[in-house]
Amino acid sequence: MDLFTFLKPKNELEGASADTELNRPFVPDSMWVKCTGCGAMLLMSDIEENDKICTKCGYHFRLTARERIKLLADKDSFAEFDADLMSKNIIDFPDYNRKLKSSKLKSGENESVVTGRCTMGGYDVVLCVMEPGFMMGSMGIVTGEKITRAFEYATENMLPVVVCTVSGGARMHEGIMSLMQMAKTSGAVKRHSDAELLYITVLTDPTTGGVTASFAMEGDIILSEPNALIAFAGPRVIEQTIRQKLPKGFQTSEFVLDKGFIDAVVSRKDLKVTLVKLLGLHNVKRAGEVEN
Amino acid sequence: MSAFDKVMAARDAKKPTTVDFIENMFGDSFFELHGDRRFGDDKAVIGGLASLNGMPVTVIGLEKGRNTKERMERNFGSAHPEGxxxxxxxxxxxxxxxxxxxCFVDTSGAFCGIGAEERGQGQAIAENLMEMMTLKTPILSILIGEGGSGGAxxxxxxxxxxxxxxxxxSVISPEGCASILWKDESRAADAAQCLKLTAQDLFKLGVIERILREPKVEDKKIFESLKMLIARTFEKNLSMPVDELLEARYNRFRKIGDCKNEK
Structure with missing residues (x-):
């Protein structure tokens, strides 16, 4: 069972080999895009102007980490942390070096998360955004390390943290070391929480596995974009285990909201306004100085 | 023994389970406590109080069951959120x-199913990770069979x-890994080798502190010496100021994985 495969939009599945399609951008680099939600043919420029939301049905296309930072951070305020941290093939996993290389090329990022400090509506925050183009946001040592460092920085500097998740889960290519990142990040989140600081998570499509079972579900406030897959075990894994078809809408943001595990489903259009409003309700400092 | 032989040995139905450890180490002093006070009582997790050479301890373990009937009851050691x-x-x-x-750990993983997802499997695991990190009392975990990913x-x-x-x-079962990597579950043995999931590998990677001899149920002596070892560890950790204990626990996980900035 290939976790990456079931996370793919259906129209990308046929005839594509796992390796080449894995890190392909989610919106083809052409003038026309077929909406994964409603099948409508959309002009690329239209959806880009619309924060990559389908103008017909409201489907949220996936954003790269940089696109999301642009969406959320005040203009030119984002100062990145640890951009040079890079994963190593620590357990000599077959083919992992090649995979890392191709992920870097395709996503333009060194890891599956971008972390830094910025202002958001004038409020000082630490912002971590996961990158779907880098091994589907899987969590390796460096992912865990960057998130941990971001939380430690925020604790030290008394700052709130906003984390936007998108992840297929722990990265098996790093074996047990990736699993340990779940504990490591959770420890850093707990210290931040014990310092009475605010942590907001924004779950985006898909958020699954080891990320769901660690920092994604540890926010004081948990938001999600509409119709995102939010799961511990993915739908295909469950179908294989219980040999039953899953009900429609199972494990969507709306489903998880109904079950009581997130606070609100927020359209991408309203995401920044919502975050700024929540920051404002928590006595968060307005930025004095921004690190550059 | 190859890595996959170890996987098979870890899954061996004749291997002592959490119940065997509890019976052999604590006997009649064990008193089981049930339920999560929220939804139900998950029988894949056994918990209770016991006396460890006179020291009261809380014992919690994932239990696979020792025969078919027990295994069904225990859901083969795969816990739901309530566990x-x-x-x-x-x-x-x-x-x-x-x-x-x-804690005794023996599970192929947290249960994958509709109810488990509906009741927040991910949230339940996440909360444990967070809360255990700052639990103001010593914690010792022993993997006695399979340690399946987040559920372990x-x-x-x-x-x-x-x-x-x-x-x-391991972060994933060898079968799961093989099916993702090579689209071929039958290559689980190769995957087991790649994943570095044996006690010996994990000791080298600095993920565990100690490798213990395999006990047999009839071997009372080995359980006695295990009890002594556990008691000594608890005594040492109980004597530490809580702040230091928690700092050490945090750092234990904080240091896993070698990360240095390139510049």
């Missing part, structure tokens, strides 16, 4: 009474983690 919530409830209770917590880790955020010599601990 992890029961474990956390008992840990919080242990914290209140300054009792050390002893949810009982293994501890001051020390020990493994039996034929136990395994």
């Amino acid at each position: 992890y919530r029961k474990a956390l409830r008992l840990m919080k209770q242990a914290e209140k009474f300054h009792r050390p917590v002893l 880790l949810a009982l293994a955020v501890a001051d020390e983690v020990w493994m039996l010599e034929n136990a395994v601990y």
Whole structure:
């Protein structure tokens, strides 16, 4: 069972080999895009102007980490942390070096998360955004390390943290070391929480596995974009285990909201306004100085 | 023994389970406590109080069952969210009474199913990871068979983690890994080798502190010496100021993985 495969939009599945399609951008680099939600043919420029939301049905296309930072951070305020941290093939996993290389090329990022400090509506925050183009946001040592460092920085500097998740889960290519990142990040989140600081998570499509079972579900406030897959075990894994078809809408943001595990489903259009409003309700400092 | 031989040994139905460890180490002193006080009582997780050579301890373990009937009842040791919530409830209770917590881990993984997802499997595990990191009492976890991913880790955020010599601990099952990597579950043995999941590998990677000899149920002596070892560890950790204990626990996980900035 290939976790990456079931996370793919259906129209990308046929005839594509796992390796080449894995890190392909989610919106083809052409003038026309077929909406994964409603099948409508959309002009690329239209959806880009619309924060990559389908103008017909409201489907949220996936954003790269940089696109999301642009969406959320005040203009030119984002100062990145640890951009040079890079994963190593620590357990000599077959083919992992090649995979890392191709992920870097395709996503333009060194890891599956971008972390830094910025202002958001004038409020000082630490912002971590996961990158779907880098091994589907899987969590390796460096992912865990960057998130941990971001939380430690925020604790030290008394700052709130906003984390936007998108992840297929722990990265098996790093074996047990990736699993340990779940504990490591959770420890850093707990210290931040014990310092009475605010942590907001924004779950985006898909958020699954080891990320769901660690920092994604540890926010004081948990938001999600509409119709995102939010799961511990993915739908295909469950179908294989219980040999039953899953009900429609199972494990969507709306489903998880109904079950009581997130606070609100927020359209991408309203995401920044919502975050700024929540920051404002928590006595968060307005930025004095921004690190550059 | 190859890595996959170890996986098979870890899954061996004749291997002592959590119940065997509890019976052999604590006998009649064990008193089982049930339920998560929220939804139900997950029988894949056994929890209770016991006396460890006179020291009250909280014991929590994932139990696969020792025969077919038990295995069905125990859901083959795959816990639902209420199992992890029961474990956390008992840990919080242990914290209140300054009792050390002893965890036995033996599971192929947290259960994958509709109910488990509906009731927040991910949230339940996440909460355990967070709360265990700052639980103000010593925690020791012993992997006695299979350590399947997040479902195992949810009982293994501890001051020390020990493994039996034929136990395994992995982010994904070798079968799952093989099917993702090579679209071929039958290559599980190769995947097991790649994943570095044996006690010996994990000791080298600095993920566990100790490798223990495999006990047999009839071997009373080995359980006695294990009890002594656990008691000594708890005594040492109980004598530490709580701040230091928690700092050490945090750093135990903080240092895993070698990360240096390139510049």
